[in-house]
Structures are given as structure tokens and as C-alpha cells.
Amino acid sequence: MHHALEIRMKKPDARPTTCPVSEGEVGAILRAARLKSGMARKQLAQTSGTSERYLALLESGEGNPTLSVLIALSQALDLSLAELLPLGGERDAPTATLVGLVRHLSFDRQGALEAWLREERATTPATTRDRRVILIGLRGAGKSSLGKRLADLRGVPFVEMTSLVEDAYGDDIGQLIERNGYAALHRYERAAWQDICRTHRAAVIAVPGGIVADPDLYDEMLTTAYSVWLKASADDHMARVIAEGGVRAGAAARIARDDLESVLDARSPDYARTQLHFDTSGLAFDMSLTRLAEQVDKVMADPRPQPPLRSGQE
């Protein structure tokens, strides 16, 4: 059990992985940008307040520039800071290519593209959501407890996404994160979501509260399931965590009251992208359940046609 390695993962993700930033790459980008601008090293050194020798070092990948040096260089080259980083600071090559293309559009064209993308997002979902419902929110939101009861009411399976991840890894999620880091967690979570979509056309799914840290996956989930944010005040979250004894793994288990409020603030814009915001604060559990079931029914009463059943689905 405890020797479970990351490579035991059942379904490795096909997407390109994060690109590690190395001084060599930054140096090469810097050199290419300088040459493109036509500036001599001496000139760039003067404009950016660095020395010619230091620039030569950086360009050969030997220096380790501070943030202020990078900012000065990007300003002298009239680039954004991100453009000095491998992939322009993006996570993968396809995204970097798109961002690069978008960056050079006029503001008008960017506006038109944004409107089109939003429209795409608003209209595609209902064709791929089937009858899946995801519950998201901070720890103690009620994802597991309300989720299980909601699934029973609807007569559909309840899926705890974290349990799928733990089964695939062979140990608890805290160990997975500790041994292999968040990138590994995200790969397992992506595999788990693919699994759920393949095997469950109808289900209530409790989603780990930290899923918003993987924007690609979160985007995909929002379009392949009906989505509910189980909201509560920071005080309620804390009270529920304390009532449970605070033994669960993960970020949410370690955080203090003030941090919990900050985490909630930081995640709220992402959680708010769900279709239904359901506030459980001040509600008794049974009342939460009744109202949640009613409101979820409304969200799912979308008249748009569902696609035909795909093979392997229930």
C-alpha cells in the first residue's frame, strides 16, 4: 500500500504536461527576443539597467535573474513578463499557441472572440451533461452528506470522486499529494472524471473542493455535468469541520478560520461558475436536502435534447 508509486496510475493523461522553467530556456528566449528587436547587448543592458556581462551570462543560461531584472528586461524589450517565460507562462504548448495568437489581436477582435467563446460555453453544455450532477464547495459544504442523500432520492448512484482517485492510487489522497505533488493529483482527478463520464450517465458526484486548482479539468466538468455550488459561511464551514474532529486529509483540513475565509474568497469566483448556487447556511440538514432536490430538478429541466446513449453507459 505505502509503496504505491505515481506510475501505478491506471489511465495516464494524454495532455501535454507542465513545462518546467529552466534558466537555459529563459536565456534562449531572452536572446531571441533581443535579436528580434535588433538591439545589441550593450543597448539592452543600458535600457534595462543591467550590465553587458550579466546579460551575456543570462543569455547563455547561466544566471538566475531576479524578478526585478526580468521585469526591467521585459520592459526594455516591450514584452509582457510572461513572454520571457517558456510557453509564455502557459501550462502547455497548445494553450500557449492560442494565447500567443489572441495576444496579437486588436481589442475589438479580442472582444468579439471572447463573446463567441462565452456563447460556445453557454450553448454546448446541455448536449453533453447527460444526467450527471456535480456538487462543489469547500470542505464541510455538504458535498458528501447531501450528495449521498440526493442520489438516493433520485435513485441514481452517488460517486465520491476522491474515493475513485484513492482507489486508483492505492492510498489516501494526503499521501498521494505528499509523495507526488499536485500535478499528480490533477492527473488522477482527470482520469477519475473520464471514468465517471464513461460509466455514469446519471449520478450525483461529490467533487473535491480543490478541483478549481485545475482549470482545464474544472472547465470540462462544468460542461459535462450540471453543477451546484454548496455555499456556506466561513463560520459554518469551520463549525462543521470542528464538529467532525478535523481529521480529513488535504488543504481544507489544515486551514485555520482566517485561512478558510481566504480560501473561500479565492475560490468563490470559480465556484460561482456553477449553474446553481445553493446556500446551506442557517438551514437544518433535512431542509437543505429538500430545497436542494427541488432546485436541482429545476436546473435539470432543460428541454434541449440529450445525445444518444454511448456504449458502456448506464
Ligand SMILES: Nc1ncnc2c1ncn2[C@@H]1O[C@H](COP(=O)(O)OP(=O)(O)O)[C@@H](O)[C@H]1O
Ligand atoms: N444545512 C446543512 N447542509 C449541509 N450539511 C450540513 C447542514 N447542516 C449541518 N450539516 C453537516 O455538515 C457536514 C457536512 O460535511 P460533508 O458532507 O462531509 O461536507 P463535504 O463533503 O462538502 O466536505 C455534515 O456533517 C452535515 O451533517
Ligand SMILES: O=C(O)C1=C[C@@H](OP(=O)(O)O)[C@@H](O)[C@H](O)C1
Ligand atoms: O479543498 C481542498 O483543497 C481539498 C479538499 C479535499 O476534498 P473534499 O472537498 O472532498 O474534502 C481533497 O480533494 C484535497 O485534500 C483538497
Ligand SMILES: [Mg+2]
Ligand atoms: Mg466530502
